[in-house]
Amino acid sequence: MVRAVHKDHAGIRVDYVNAPGASSRSHSRETETHPGLRMMRVVAVSFGLLCVLQVSLNVCLRVLFYTPNTQMFDQETVCKNVTPREDKLRKLTDVYFKEGWVYFHPSVYFISSTTKTWQESRKDCLQRQADLVIIDTKEEQDFTRQFHKLTWIGLYNNTVTGEWTWVDGTPL
Known part of the structure; x- marks a missing residue:
């Protein structure tokens, strides 16, 4: 003012x-x-x-976060491709089971009906693109005992170190 x-x-x-x-x-x-x-x-x-x-x-x-609908169509295509692969895998596992392979989570095992030495058994396994069993758990040990047969395991005495070693190279 x-x-x-x-x-x-x-x-x-x-x-x-x-x-x-x-x-x-x-x-x-x-x-x-x-x-x-x-x-x-x-x-x-x-x-x-x-x-x-x-x-x-x-x-x-x-x-x-917008996803176009084309990705959804791609997923449908993948699902359609998986079904024939599942069928092929099912047929392949049927063949293995008919040959004497046995499934025990998470592996499959072949129990031979012929008696062989450890070296012959390992060679036979390698020809089948497998190897002698490596026992990692108590359940796996119990599984191998259920056949009431003598079975070879993948454990050998390493001549260089003198220690027992599994066929994959891990020590006992």
Whole structure:
């Protein structure tokens, strides 16, 4: 507020006061009488900004994780290709089981009906693209005993080190 005093020739004194207009006075009275109104405006603006942020994040994530339908068709093609492979594997396992192979999780074992030496048995296994059994667990040991036959295992005395070693090179 500014106050100015002016005297003219006749000695009349005039005071000028620069006061705010009616609209600004009413606005300040509103905020003075309703102090929560300003806080309400801040909350409303903040909520609006959060909504805009959420919409933009939703759009970005949808674009980022969008997978076209062509990938779904590719998966159907893969499934169609797996079925013939499963059939081929089933037929192959049937052949092995007919030859005398026995399944014990996670391996298959061949129990020969002929008696051979350890070296002959190992050679026979290698010709079948296999090897003598390496016993890793108690369950596997019990499995080999259930046939009530003498069976060779893949354990030998290493002549270089003098220690017992499995055919895959691991020590006993």
